[in-house]
Amino acid sequence: MSFRFLQIHRMRAVFLLVPLLFTMRMAAQSPGWEISTGVHAYYLPSPGFHIQSLQPLIQVGRLMPFRPSGSLxxxxQVGYSRNRYQGDAVYIQSFLGYHPMLGQHLQAGIAIGAGYQRSFFSSSSLRWNGEEWTKGRSSHAVWQVPLQLRLGYRTSGARADWTPFIAYQVHGQFKYSPDLTPLPVSNFLIGVQYAPNKPE
Known part of the structure; x- marks a missing residue:
């Protein structure tokens, strides 16, 4: 059982790290960094959904551009989200993004990706074994399919480009529960992107 558990986690790590290593090798421009913070909620911008119980989050990302312009x-990124009711979570995500310039400074962005999240229950969980309630797990795994839209203001310096931005990210959480799959989650973000002009 423990060997199978180890195999599953290795497969998840390979699934998320292979695109990262491949991009690091193929990047045509120096990699950059970004950090963002904001709030999240179980919400989808459509009729029948209402924003309730906004909770904080923080994300740190590594940028691997294909083009010298950094548009593709x-x-x-890795992130931590706080939720006093459903439990805190840590996650890793990889995005394929397109970030064209709109004029001299404005930069738009759209990205889609995949992620893996480990959610920790805010209280002790119970599970039914067919005869009685027994102690359940302290955490559970969730798969993510995120879509992000952003708008930033890019300024060029002597050594790096800085891009403060605002972003909206929505993602479906799969395997959250049998009755709530996919569960929609919305992130409202503000952050800054740093891209050096010369190799680090």
Whole structure:
């Protein structure tokens, strides 16, 4: 049982790390960094959904551009989201994104990706074994399919480009529960992107 558990986690690590390593090798421009923070909620911008119980989150990402302009590339990021009711979570995500310039400074962006999340229950969980309630797990795994839209203001310096941005990210959480799959989650973000002009 423990060997199978180890195999599953190795497969998840390979699934998320292979695109990262491939992009690091193929990147045509120096990799950059970004950090963002904001709030999240179980919400989808459509009729019947209402924003309730906004909770904080923070994300740190590594940028791997394909082009010298940085308009196309992959972002690999890790994040932590707080939720006093459903439990805190840590996650890793990889995005394929397109970020064209709109004029001299404005930069738009759209990205789609995949992620893996480990959610920790806020209280002790119970599970039914067919005869009685027994102690359940302290956490559970969730797969993510995120879509992000952003708008930033890019300024060029002597050594690097800085891009403060606002972003909206929605993703479906799969395997959250049998009755709530996919569960929609919305992130409202503000952050800054750093891209050096010369190799680091």
């Amino acid at each position: 590339g992959i972002t690999f």
